[in-house]
Amino acid sequence: MKLRLGVMGADDSLEIIQSVLPDFPEIECLPIVYWKEEDIVDLLLPHVDEVDMWLFSGKVPYALAKATERVQVPMAYVPHIGASLYRTLLHLSHEIGIQVNEVSFDTFSSDELEHFLQEAGIADGYSWLRHYEGAISATELADYHESLWREKKTKAAVTCLRTADLELKKRGVPSYRVLPTRAGVLSVLHMLLRTNEMLHFKDSQIAVQMMEIDPFRELAGGTFSTDEWQNAEIKTMEKLLRYTKYLQGSLKTAGPGRYVIFTTRGRLQEVTHDYKTIPDLEGMFGIRADLVTCGIGIGKTAYEAEIHGGTALLHAKERGTGNWMVFFDDKSVVGPLGRDEQIAYRYSSQQLQEVSRQTSLSVATLSKLDSILKKRGTAMINAHELAQHMQILPRSARRILIELESKGIAEVVGEESPNPRGRPRKVYKITL
Incomplete structure (x- = not known):
């Protein structure tokens, strides 16, 4: 099954990324070009459900996409450090005659830039750097570079943002764009493929849903015969079998009122909307949600998942009937599901x-x-x-x-x- 990859970037960066993709027949690409940062989210949102992962040409479109909180799949961007920056500086020093300390930079952190210059054997350090976290406007970056140039503190600007590069050129400021390299794109694509393999493995991990159900509270009068007791249990089993089929799992009993469903992590993640909500048991299967206490366990083996499911159930019972908790294979606990106030905590600290x-x-x-x-x-x-x-x-x-x-x-x-x-x-x- 191919990896459906959404690729968003400026025109020149996108061209480089697309030139590498033919080497990856296992990747199906959805390319999207942008010309203004303010258009990125509007261009992205119509396609959020069409891809398995997103690759961005740089830090700014990545940060804007992440800030929407609408993208629920893995995202990455091509870094501009390393060979990308070396190529630009080589062009400046050998072809233009401009040294590093005569240039203003943006995007990189001071540690990144200093480490790179040391590795490249460049003795003269940089003088001007505009680092930023998250997104930034092209105008803000252009203003920074232009002011230094007009004050004759610099001879040129080196920027990672296409729109800032275009704006600087429009203002007459000598600007040089740091573009992704094919090697950088290759590295990120290999990382995304490994991530995709890992996610498929995680989706197929064993998941155990351990449930305690008290169907007898529904019996009228609070007193009932053994036949009524047995009928109530049979009805509960019938409902749970339909729910188990919905989960594509298998069901077993674990004592009076306790049931265990074996399924996969991917399926439970889907029906709980990434472990945030409780399935509509009553509407879909006739099981009253307030009668069900549930622990979900994820593990590398069926035994580990069942142990984690039992631990999650104990945490759910601490909070009372009707609560659901999840215990993951990294020893973290999340829940209660379906509540506005959820907490997540670990056992391993x-x-x-x-x-x-x-x-x-x-x-x-x-x-x-x-x-x-x-x-x-x-x-x-x-x-x-x-x-x-x-x-x-x-x-x-x-x-x-x-x-x-x-x-x-x-x-x-x-x-x-x-x-x-x-x-x-x-x-x-x-x-x-």
């Missing part, structure tokens, strides 16, 4: 293992706390807020904070009064 040894708190609890703080963007939290995020009782949250405070990992930095008559809440600053 050495720092958190060390904190766990110092305290009576488990790595799982500390991982959740770490994830909550990162999501909030602050190290400050009170017990009430922690309880809400972790879905535990406030007194349990207070115990966690007091334990951290006793070991010097948390300190009280203030108090908050939720209302005039309420008891002030201590605000803790946590340093994990």
Whole structure:
């Protein structure tokens, strides 16, 4: 199956990329040329579902595409460092007679440029550099280069952005464009093919969905005969068999009210919309979502996936009936699915293992706390807020904070009064 690759770039960069693609019969290309940065997103969005990956000719179109958060497939761009820059500097010094310290640069970081000049054996360092993160306008870059040139601080500009190059030439500023090299394009294309192989492998990984369902809550009156009990279980199995067929998996029972479905990572990722939502069990299969607690496990083997599924189910049960959690093969936990407030945490952090040894708190609890703080963007939290995020009782949250405070990992930095008559809440600053 061919890799469907969307390729977006300026006209000259796109031409270089397309000249390399015939060497890759396993790649099917969708080329898109842009002339203005403000057009990139509008050109991209109609094709987001048509390709498996995106390749951009440079940092700016890549950053603009990433900022939309609409592209859910892997993206990459061709770097302009290395042979790309060496070719430009060679042309400047040997054919034009302009030295590195007489030129203004853009795009590169200072570390990148310094490292490159050292490797190239260029003794005179650069003097002028406009580094930027993410996207930037052609006008802003052109203004930077032009001002230096008009003040006679530079003799030329070296830019990675096609639109900035065109704008500088229009203003009469000597401008030299750093273009991708065929070798650079080849390297990125090989990386994308390896990534594609890895993703196909991940999609075919074993995934286990471990579910606990309480169908007996639907039985009228709260009392029922063994026949009614058995009928309820049979009906649940029939519904789950339809759901299992939808997952293209296999079903087995694991005790009263507990069921295990074996399927693939790719299929579960698809039906949960990248592990963000819960499938419409009630609408599609007649299974009440509020009766289902679920853990999804991903693993390199069926055994590992089943172990991870059981761990995920325990995390889901901590949060109550109706919750779904996922445990991945990299020891990270995500969930609850379908909730506005999701958290992701890991078991593998050495720092958190060390904190766990110092305290009576488990790595799982500390991982959740770490994830909550990162999501909030602050190290400050009170017990009430922690309880809400972790879905535990406030007194349990207070115990966690007091334990951290006793070991010097948390300190009280203030108090908050939720209302005039309420008891002030201590605000803790946590340093994990």
